[in-house]
Amino acid sequence: MHLGFYSAWKGISWGVGYYYTRASGQQKNDRSWSFNINIPLGGPLSDSAVSYNTTSDSNGYTSQQMSLYGAVPTRPNLFYSVQQGYGNQGRGCNSSASLDYHGGFGNAQIGYRHDAASNQLTGRRRLGGRASARRHLRPDGG
Numbered sequence: 001m002h003l004g005f006y007s008a009w010k011g012i013s014w015g016v017g018y019y020y021t022r023a024s025g026q027q028k029n030d031r032s033w034s035f036n037i038n039i040p041l042g043g044p045l046s047d048s049a050v051s052y053n054t055t056s057d058s059n060g061y062t063s064q065q066m067s068l069y070g071a072v073p074t075r076p077n078l079f080y081s082v083q084q085g086y087g088n089q090g091r092g093c094n095s096s097a098s099l100d101y102h103g104g105f106g107n108a109q110i111g112y113r114h115d116a117a118s119n120q121l122t123g124r125r126r127l128g129g130r131a132s133a134r135r136h137l138r139p140d141g142g
Helices: none
Strands: 002-009 012-021 030-040 048-057 062-072 075-087 092-103 106-114 119-127 131-137
Touching: none
Parallel strands: none
Antiparallel strands: 002 012, 012 030, 030 048, 048 062, 062 075, 075 092, 092 106, 106 119, 119 131
16 A cells, blocks of 8 residues: 655655555565655756655665756756665665766766675767667776
8 A cells, every 4th residue: 555645846846655565474564654855956057956765664774865966057968967875774875976968879878886785887878779888897897
């Protein structure tokens, strides 16, 4: 079951959700809630927004994530995203950053992700929308 309230006002959107899952054969039912908000920025970052999301469940797990994303000012075909997150119960911090370029001859993306288990650098390029390449680079050479 899911109950939620989601709304928007002057470009700012937010929501609160409650989730209840009853699984047969389980000793206890799962309950969780979430909250999220998305706020567009103004001025030179008018094509950007900041968002925040948190979830918590009946097992004590809580996660939070904050993001800043949008189009690079004066470069309407170049997009960025920066994210920082945290989860308790040993999940620790995670972060990522990426740049996406959408051009007349194709698209390209470069990104970096870090979490408790790994660091990962990724790159993709797609020419004319027909071919795609992806490569994962890890600091340990793997």
